[in-house]
Amino acid sequence: MKILCVAEKPSISKEVANILGGGRKKVRNSREKFIKNYDFTFTFNSEDGPCQVTMTSVAGHITGLDFGSAFSWGNCVPGRLFEADIKTIITKKSIYENIAEEARNADKLMIWTDCDREGEYIGFEIMNAARKYNRNLGLNNIWRARFSHLERNHIIRAAKNPVNLDMSAVSAVSCRMEIDLRVGTSFTRLLTDQLRQKGIIEKNELASYGTCQFPTLGFVVDRYKRVKSFTPEPFWYIEIETRKENKKTVFNWVRGHFFDKMYVVMLYDRCCKSGEFGTISKIESKRKPNFRPFPLTTVELQKDCARFFKMSAKTALAAAERLYNLGYLSYPRTETDRFAKETDFKSLLEVHKQDPRWGSYTTKLLNEGFETPRSGSHDDKAHPPIHPIKYVSLDTLNTLDEKKVYEYVVRRFIACCSKDAVGTQTVVTLKWGDEFFTASGLMVHEKNYLEVYTYKKWESSKQLPKFTEGEQVKLSSGILKDGKTSPPNHMTEPELIALMDANGIGTDATIAEHINKIETRHYINKLKKGKNEYILPTPLGMGLIEGLEKMEFEDVSLSKPFLRKSLERSLEDIATGSRPKVDVLNTTIGVYVDAYSVCSHQILVLCNECRRIILGNSSNNNNNNNNNT
Numbered sequence: 001m002k003i004l005c006v007a008e009k010p011s012i013s014k015e016v017a018n019i020l021g022g023g024r025k026k027v028r029n030s031r032e033k034f035i036k037n038y039d040f041t042f043t044f045n046s047e048d049g050p051c052q053v054t055m056t057s058v059a060g061h062i063t064g065l066d067f068g069s070a071f072s073w074g075n076c077v078p079g080r081l082f083e084a085d086i087k088t089i090i091t092k093k094s095i096y097e098n099i100a101e102e103a104r105n106a107d108k109l110m111i112w113t114d115c116d117r118e119g120e121y122i123g124f125e126i127m128n129a130a131r132k133y134n135r136n137l138g139l140n141n142i143w144r145a146r147f148s149h150l151e152r153n154h155i156i157r158a159a160k161n162p163v164n165l166d167m168s169a170v171s172a173v174s175c176r177m178e179i180d181l182r183v184g185t186s187f188t189r190l191l192t193d194q195l196r197q198k199g200i201i202e203k204n205e206l207a208s209y210g211t212c213q214f215p216t217l218g219f220v221v222d223r224y225k226r227v228k229s230f231t232p233e234p235f236w237y238i239e240i241e242t243r244k245e246n247k248k249t250v251f252n253w254v255r256g257h258f259f260d261k262m263y264v265v266m267l268y269d270r271c272c273k274s275g276e277f278g279t280i281s282k283i284e285s286k287r288k289p290n291f292r293p294f295p296l297t298t299v300e301l302q303k304d305c306a307r308f309f310k311m312s313a314k315t316a317l318a319a320a321e322r323l324y325n326l327g328y329l330s331y332p333r334t335e336t337d338r339f340a341k342e343t344d345f346k347s348l349l350e351v352h353k354q355d356p357r358w359g360s361y362t363t364k365l366l367n368e369g370f371e372t373p374r375s376g377s378h379d380d381k382a383h384p385p386i387h388p389i390k391y392v393s394l395d396t397l398n399t400l401d402e403k404k405v406y407e408y409v410v411r412r413f414i415a416c417c418s419k420d421a422v423g424t425q426t427v428v429t430l431k432w433g434d435e436f437f438t439a440s441g442l443m444v445h446e447k448n449y450l451e452v453y454t455y456k457k458w459e460s461s462k463q464l465p466k467f468t469e470g471e472q473v474k475l476s477s478g479i480l481k482d483g484k485t486s487p488p489n490h491m492t493e494p495e496l497i498a499l500m501d502a503n504g505i506g507t508d509a510t511i512a513e514h515i516n517k518i519e520t521r522h523y524i525n526k527l528k529k530g531k532n533e534y535i536l537p538t539p540l541g542m543g544l545i546e547g548l549e550k551m552e553f554e555d556v557s558l559s560k561p562f563l564r565k566s567l568e569r570s571l572e573d574i575a576t577g578s579r580p581k582v583d584v585l586n587t588t589i590g591v592y593v594d595a596y597s598v599c600s601h602q603i604l605v606l607c608n609e610c611r612r613i614i615l616g617n618s619s620n621n622n623n624n625n626n627n628n629t
Contacts, residue, residue: 001048001049001051001052001107001108002051002052002053002054002105002106002107002108003042003044003051003052003053003054003106003107003108003109003110004053004054004056004099004102004103004106004108004109004110004130005017005020005053005054005055005056005110005112005145006055006056006057006058006099006109006110006111006112006113006123006126006130007055007056007057007058007112007113008057008058008059008060008112008113008114008119008122009057009058009059009060009325010034010035010036010057010059011325011326012057012112012150012325013035013036013038013055013056013057013112014036014038015150015155015325015327016055016112016150016155017038017040017055019150019152019155019156020040020042020053020055020155020156020159021038021040021041021042021053021055022040024040025038025039025040025055026038026039026040030056030094030095030098031094031095031097031098032059032092032094032095032098034059035056035057035058035059035094035095035098036056037054037055037056037098037102038054038055038056039052039053039054039055040053040055041053042159044143044159044160044162045160054102054106055112056098056099056102057112058092058095058099058113058122058125058126059092059095060122061091061092061121061122061125062090062091062092062095062096062099062122062125062126062129063088063089063090063091063096063125063128063129064088064089064091065086065087065088065089065177065178065181066086066087066089066181067081067084067085067086067087067181067185068084068085068087070084071084071085073189078185078186078187078189078190078193078596078600079186079190079593079596079597079600081182081185081186081189082182082183082186082589082592082593082596084182086178086181086182096129099126099129099130100129100130100132100133101133103129103130103131103132103133103134103137104133104134105134106130106134106137107136107141108137108141108142108143109126109127109130109137109141109142109143110142110143110144110145110159110162111123111126111127111142111143111144111145111165112145112147113126114331114333115146115147115148115331115382115383116333116382116383116509117169117172117173117575118173118509120144120165120166120169120170120173121169121170121173121174121177123144123165123170124165124167124170127139127142127165139164139165139167142164142165143162143163144162144163144164144165144166145158145159145162146158146161146162146163148330148331148334148382148383148384149324149327149329149330149331149389150324150327150389151327151389151390166575168574168575168576168577169575171574171575171581172571172572172574172575172581174581175571175574175581175584175585176567176571178585179211179567179585179588179589179592180210180211182589182592183209183211183589183592184208184209184210184211186592186596187209187558187596187599188206188207188208188209190596190599190600190603191207191208191209191544191606192205192206192207192208194603194606194607195207195607195610198607198611200540200543200607200610200611200614201540206521207521207540207544208517208521209558210514210517211563211564211567212505212506212510212514212564213514213517213518213521213523214544214545214548214558214559215500215503215505215559215560215561215563215564216496216500216505216506216514216515216518217518217523217524217537217541217544217545217559218545218559218560218561219491219496219499219500219561220491220496220518220524220535220536220537220541221537221541221542221545221546221559223488223490223491224490224491224536224537224542226487226488227487227488227489227490230487230488232484232485232486232487233259233484233485234259234261234482234483234484235257235258235259235482235483235484235485236257236258236259236260236261236264236265236480236481236482236483237253237255237256237257237258237264237480237481237482237483238253238264238267238268238271238435238437238478238479238480238481239251239252239253239437239478239479239481240278240430240432240437240475240477240478240479241475241476241477241478242278242430242465242473242474242475242476243476244465244467244473245465245466247462247463247464247465248476249428249439249464249465250439251278251428251430251437251438251439252437252438252439253435253436253437254429254435254436254437254438255435257483261482264480265480267433267434267435268478268480270433270434270435271432271433271434271435271478272433272478273433274432274433274434276474276475276478277472277473277474277475278430278431278432278437278472278473278475279430279431279432279470279471279472279473280428280429280430280467280468280469280470280471280473281429281430281431281436281469282427282428282429282469283426283427283428283429283467283468283469284426284427284429285424285425285426285427286424286425287422287423287424288422288423288424288425288442289420289421289422289423290420290421290422290423290450290458291374291420292371292373292374292415292416292418292419292420292421292448292449292453293412293415293416293449293453294337294338294373294374294375294376294385294416295336295337295338295339295373295374295375295376295384295385295386295387295413295416296337296385296386296387296409296412296413296416297334297335297336297337297376297378297385297386297508298317298332298333298334298335298386298508298509299335299497299498299501299508299511300337301316301317301320301332301386301405301408301409302316302317302494302497302511302512303493303494303497303498304408304412304455304494305404305405305408306492306493306494306497307492307494308408308455309404309408310533311401311404311405312493312512312515312516313493313497313511313512313515313516314512314513314515314516315401316401316405316512317332317333317509317512318401319399319401319402319404319405320332320386320405320409322398322402323397323402323405323406323409326392327389327390328388328389328390328392328406329386329387329388329389329406329409330383330384330385330386330387330388330389331383331386332386333383333508333509334380334382334383334384334385334386334508335378335379335380335508336376336378336379336380336382336383336384336385337375337376337377337378337379337385338373338375338376338377338378338379338385339373339375339384339385339387340384343384345370345372345373345417346366346370348387348388348389348413349362349365349366349370349413349414349417350366351390351391352388352391352410352414353366354391355391355393355410357394357407358410358411358414358452361414361451361452362414362452365414365417365418365452369418369419369448370417370418371417371418371419372417373416373417374416386409387409387413388406388409388410388413392406394406394407408455411452411453411454411455412453414449414452414453415449415450415452415453416449418448418449418451418452418453419446419448419449420448420449421444421446421447421448421449421450421458422444422445422446422448423442423443423444423445423446423458423460424442424443424445425440425441425442425443426440426441426442426443426464427439427440428440428464428467430473432475432478439464440461440464441461441462441463441464442459442460442461443460443463444458444459444460489532489534490527490534490535490536491534491535491536492532492533492534492535493515493526493533493535496515496535497511497515500514500515503561503565504561504564504565504568504569505561505564505565505568506564506568507568518541522538522540522541523537523538523540523541523544524536524537524538524541525537525538539610539613539614539616540610540614542613543606543609543610543611543612543613543614544606544610545559546609546613547605547606547607547608547609547610548599548606550605550606550609551598551599551602551605551606552598552602553595553598554594554598556591556594556595558595558599563591563592567584567588570584570587570588571584
């Protein structure tokens, strides 16, 4: 029997061929320089016996959707694209033809694409390519390998236990692609044409619209406006200090602060009249745990890499994917934050005993401190949390990004398998007059997971003097203080990722792409300030969102997350088989058709807003330049 296996990437194809072929394989070139065909023998099951196998790959999608030439830019008004015919086009002809040729005499096709919705759709594209010269291949004789990493036994189990291609997932991706094409292209052409005609953007510039791009940009603009419109408010509070055992202790008012100065002055005056002594009314010491992290998801990986390494979400995910392709990490696109009960944690940890950085801690952990990782509440039923599969010395990795991401994933995994850190927190309450004040101190007893998870600090504080309940303590100072409320900070990438995730903008796998897209379109800029990097809208990005906000839409917004969040829920319904694709298509496209009608009739509102903001920014820049000269 002849089996054609097709992976999503050349590196996966090579590694799977090495494993299944037992190192014995013949290598043939294909029409595409970077795609190889590997021939070997493997027994998938006892019924078929030893099979002649060819393993090859694609490099992502090999087909795409597009409109016919009658609907190319300039040949029709953009609004017609909502109902125009769509055709499937071959985007990578040499790879497509290689699959078609290799499948010509195949008895079965086995799909080895990434195990997510997008991978399922790429598998569908592969099936269609394979059927070009072999119409016997169809859903009834196509195997689908389910795998999450490239460990040898895991790959062999996947080969011997194939499943069917998930056509519900294929339908969900197909639906999303059609909506993105129709909506994105129609609005992009409308915006670009109008902004070019009005001289707001250059003739070679593009003002693209995307159902994820604009809500993402909307989050940035909303935060920017909140910062700029912020007016500080004065407040007042009381703070006291004591000195005992040569230690100064600051006690904070339990009421926090008030915006009514006279009220605070009255309370302060009462305190002062009670004398210069306060009474220790309560001392409470309790165990304070510092919990080890949950198992790692894609969103957490992106947030932490942005926070710890100032690495963009796109860069972090790209590095994790390279490490996955090399077999060092599990699949990096996952929403799961709980491990399966049968996971062999100790075997995964054992290989890290050799590392000079975390090896000694791992050895100690395996000898006496191992704890089963905590279980989160998310399981995407497709992949485990991100974790290390093989040990590799950091010195042998190619890039600094790969080194940082690999070390982070390893340390996070080891931390997951460790005990929580433990300390004791003591809170002392002091009564002065009728008001209460508190001071707290922390003593860390066991760092545990924090010994290896070096990205997080938890230290003992300055220790409190020894107080006793009922003790009269002389105050070294009791002061009425004032302050002002602080504005929110501009958006950071970890915050933006969290907002997108919470509001259903994109998926764990596509969040990075959407942030990168609005940056490459010059809708946002990244500004480094001190140790932090902030995301700010450009005048064009600001103008687009402000213009859309001023339009009179009926119960919809093109710059808020609600439409896309609803679509993501609908796509999930398609993927689970609970809602037909055609229903989601008709409903969603109908909403955007109505929105397009409003937008096209009120496009001058958007153009005027863009011009106002861009010219205003230019004027401010000129004034600043004049002031600097």
